[in-house]
Amino acid sequence: MSNFARIRPIGRRRDGRPIYPIKGGAPTLLEQRDEIARLLADDSYDGDINELLQRADTVAAAIEQANQRDARLRALRSATLPAGDPQPQPGQRNQPGMQPDDQGREHPLTVAEAFIRSKALETFRGNGKRGQFSVEHRAAPTGTVTTGTQPQQNTRVPGIIPQNPDFPLLVAGLLDRQTSDGTTLEYMRDTSGPQSTWNKAAVVAEGADKPKSGPFSFDLITTTLKTVAHWVPITRQAADDNGQLMGYINGRLTYGLDYKLDREILTGNGTTEMQGILTTPGIGTYQPGVGSTDVKLITVRKAKTQGELAMYPPTAVVLNPMDWQDIELDEDDNGQFRVIANVTDPGAATRLWGLTVVTTVAMAAGTALLGGFRTGATLWERQGVTILMTDSHADYFTANTLVILAERRANVAVHTPQAFVKITFAAAT
Template sequence: MSKHFMPRYSVAALMAARPAGLVSSVRNEAGVDAAKLEKLLGDVKSELTRVGDEVKKTAEQALQQAKDAGKTSDEVKSKADELLTAQAKLNDAQNKLTGRLEQLETRNTDIEQKLASRRGNGGGDVVKSMGQQVAESEDLKNFVNKSGAKGSIRITVQNAITSATGSAGDLIVPQRDTEIVGIPRRQMTIRQLLSVGRTTSNSVEYARMVTRTNNAAVVAENTQKAESAYAWEPRDAPVRTIAHWVPVSRNAMDDIPQLQGEIDGELRYGLELVEENEILKGDGTGQHILGLVPEATAYAPAFAPADETDIDTLRLALLQASLAEYPADGIVLHPTRWAKIELTKDGDLRYIFANVIQMAGPQLWGRPVIATQAMDEDEFLTGAFRVAAKIYDRMDVEVLISSEDRDNFVKNMLTVRAEERLAMAVKRPAALVTGEFIG
C-alpha cells in the first residue's frame, strides 16, 4: 500500500498575502527615504528566510515520498513550484531594495563631498571625477549635438592625483617647527662700561668732594706752613625698582612647553632695555635714576680747530676729560653717527682712518666705541666710565609666576612678573664729557 505524505501547511496558507504584499511594496518604493527602505529590506529578508525554510522542508518531504512510494504526490510538486516562485520573487525584491539603498548612499556621499569641497575651497574649483569630466566635456556635447552621436569620439580625461582639495590635498599634514620667531632685541652695552657693586639697603649714601684748595708749598725752617682747604658734600643714590608683568592662561603655559622660557626671556629683556635707558639718560625725577648724560660735564673744547669735523670734536672731548685728570676709556655714539665717521674720506676718496679689510673692532683715537640707539644721533658721551660712576644691584632680575592675583584662580589665569632693583651713583661728573656735534 502506498503512503501519501500530507503537508503540515496548506499552499493557500503558505502563500498568503505577506510575500505578495512585500513584492508589491518594493515596486512602489520610489520616493521612500533610506530608513523605510532599510525596514522594508529587513522584512523581505525575514520572509525570504521563512520561505527558504519551507522550500527545504518540502524538498525533504518529496524525497521521503519518492523513497517510500516511488513517486512524489502532485500536491507536493505544486507546493514546491509555488514556494520556488515566491522565493524567486523575494530574491528579486531583495536585489532591488539593496540597489536602491546603494544609490541613496552614493548620492548622499557625493553631496557631502561637494559641500566639504566648497567649505575647503571657499567656493573655488572642485576636483571632478572621471565621469563628471566626460559628461561635462565640450567634445561630447559637440559630438551629440552636431553629429547626432554617430561614429566614435576620443575624450581625454585628466584625473591625476594632486595636492588640491578633493584629491590628495586633505592628506597633506604641515610640518611643525617648534621655534618661536621673536622681534629683534637690542644688545645692551652701557652697564659693561661701569663699575658694579651690591647694596643691602634702599639707598646708597656717599661723600663727594666739591672743593680742593691746595696750598702745599716749600717752606723755610721755623716758618708757618700753608693751609689747604677741602670740602665734601653728602650725596644719595636711592634704589629704584624696574618691573612689569604679563597675564598668561594656565592652559597655554601647560600646553606650549617653550612658552614659559619665551615669556621669561621677553620680560628680562624689557627690564634690561629700560635699565640701559635709565643708566644713560634717566633724569632723576620721581622714581627715575639720575643717569650719566644728565650728570656729565658739558663739552667745552680747549681750542677751536679749523674746519672741525666729528672726529675733531671727539678728540677735543677726550682732551677735556684728560685735562680734568680723568683719561677717557670709551666713547658712546649712535650707530648712524658712528657709520658716518667710519665713512669719512679724503680728497682722493680714501678712508681717513678705517681699514675696511682689517677691522680690529670699533675704535677711535685708541678708545673703544660703543654704538647704541639709546643715544641721540647728534649726541656723544665720553670719559673715564669706570671711575665716573658705579651701579649698586639691590635685587637681581626676578621672574615670578602666581595664580593669586585678582580673579586669576577662578579664570585659570597666571600672572608672570619680572622685577629688579638697583641704584647708580655718578661720583665724578668731571670724568664724563657730553655734547652735540656741530654738523
C-alpha cells in the same frame, strides 16, 4: 728555558694535587703577583733577576691602578647632590639652557637659563602651575639663583660685569657695580673741580713747608634705590615649554630691563628716577666752536683731550647709532673708511681713538657721553634681575593665562662728575 717560563701550578686541590692554568688562558693579576713573589723568595732561582724585578714593578703598578679605579667607582656611586638641587634627566643637555660651548665648557647662566633650571619652576609645574614663585639672578660669572617670596641677601660683586658675547655691550657694563644692603643710598659727590685746580703737590726742599692741596668740596647725596619692572602674559601651555619661556624672558623681559637701565644711567632725573650722568651737575661739556667744520670723528678726539686735561682719562664713549653710523662711514680722499679697514670682519673691535664704543638709542642723536666711567660713577644694586610667575592676576586664572614679571632695584652714584664730558656735535652758532 728559565724556571719563570715553566708551567707551574697556580694552586692545589683538597687532595693535594696541583692546579695548572688553562692552556692559552692569561693569568690574573693576583696569580702573577703570587708567582713572582714565590720566585723572588726562591734562593735557587737561576733566571734573569732584572727581568723578574721589572715584572714585579709592572704587576704592582697594575694592582695599584686597579685599586684606585675601584675606590673611584665606589666614591662615584655613593656621591649625592645637595638637597634641593634637581637631578639631571635623560637628554637634559639637549634642553634649552643646558648646552655647553664649542669647547665643551659650561657657560655662565643667563637670566632665562637660571629660571628654566631652577627648582622653584620644577615645583611650580608639579603643583599644577598654581600660586606664585620667584627666581633671582645676578649677572655674574657664576650666576647666583635664589628662590622664595623674599630674595636672600645679595653677594657683593665688584668690578665690571662681563657681557654675554651674543649681546651688545651696555652702558651698565661700563660702570663699577656694587651691591647695596639697604634701600637708602648715601654717598659723597666731589664738587672740587678738575684736579689741576686743587692739586698743589710739589717738590719741597729739606726743611721747607709743604704745600696744602685744596680747596676740596663735597656734597652729601641721599637717594633711594629705584625699582624697574614690567610683565607679560603667557599661556599655561607656553609655560610648559622651556624654549618659549626663555624667549619671553630673554627676548622681552630682560632686554626691556636692560634698555630701561641704560636710559636711566644716562638721563634719569635723580628724583622719581635713577640719577642720570647727563643730568648730574658738574660734568664737563664740549662743543665745536663757532664756524667749526670738524666732523664727528674729530669732535670725539678733541673731547677726549678735554677729559685728559681734567686728569680723568676717558675709557669709553656712548653714541647714538646714527652718530656712530656717520663716524664709521667717514671716508678719506681715496674713498677708504677711516675707522675700520675691513667691513666684513665680524671680530673688528668697536673702538674709537682707543675708547670703547657703546651705541644705544637711549643717547639722543647729535650728542654723546665720553668719560672714565668706572672712575666717575658706581651702579649700586639691591636686587638682581628677579623673575616672578603667578596665576593670581585679575581674571587670568579662568583664562588659563599666567603672568611673568621681571624687576630689578638699583641706582647710580655719580660721585665724580668731572670724569665725564657731554659732547654736542653741532658747531656753536
